[in-house]
Amino acid sequence: MNGLVGDFDIAIIGAGMAGASLAAECAPHARVLLVEAEDTPGYHTTGRSAAFWEETYGGPGVVPLTMASGRFLREGGYLSPRGALNIGQAADRDKVEAFAETFTALGATLHLQDRAAIAARVPGLRPDWVIGVWEPECADIDVAGLHQHYLAASKRTGSVLRVRARVEQIEREGEGWRIGWRGGEARVAMIANAAGAWADGLATLAGAAPLGIQPLRRTIVQVRTDPAPPEDLPLVLGINEDFYFKPQGGRLWLSPHDEIPDVA
DSSP states (O other): OOOEEEEEEEEEEOOSHHHHHHHHHHTTTSOEEEEOSSSSTTTTTGGGOOOEEOTTTTOTTTHHHHHHHHHHHHHTTOEEEOOEEEEEEGGGHHHHHHHHHHHHHTTOOOEEEOHHHHHHHSTTOOTTEEEEEEETTOEEEOHHHHHHHHHHHHHHTTOEEEOSOOEEEEEEETTEEEEEETTEEEEEEEEEEOOGGGHHHHHHHTTOOOOOOOOEEOOOEEEOOSSOOOTTOOEEEETTSSOEEEEETTEEEEEOOOOEEOOO
């Protein structure tokens, strides 16, 4: 191990959206080192996001956080109106109505839709989709723009970024820590684990108990249709969380909402 980068108050490991935003908030008040394993920040989850902001995202426990972020994202120009439609078949009516009731009670803006209303919003929708919930506040997120905003803000306020720095060693040193990667190391008072799906590996290096977090892959298919999907087509999600699709660049981006363990 060689190449001591220096002494820092906080080392944030992972420079995706979580790490970059944390660095931007902390850098005005502390000496911050932002460490990224890949060639560029945001290579994994941040760079492959489906890029939508939805009031109901993440379930009831996450909704307050999601909704609290809306004002900042709108005022920063990171949101573009899209709308979302959660759809169900006849057997799903109770689930659709419960979805609307649960999230409306949490402050989300939702409207139940009958067959005629959802067919008007999604031309060509098969007739067995008969009920839905309209979310007018759903929007596309400029993920790349938001991520670059945070990276630039953290740099302006003095944070140090290291890429191609996959942390391989974390050791206690007095009241702080020494972290090391191939060709470099740093002394830090505090570590923030922002490695996302790879957080358990870092926790283990630091002697902390893993939480069972693992990286998962999700399939996205780009579909050419004739005619091409209208650009104002809403984000459409199955109420059973088994698919979603949205228009992007003249194609339909479709996912079966799968989660496949990534063992690479």
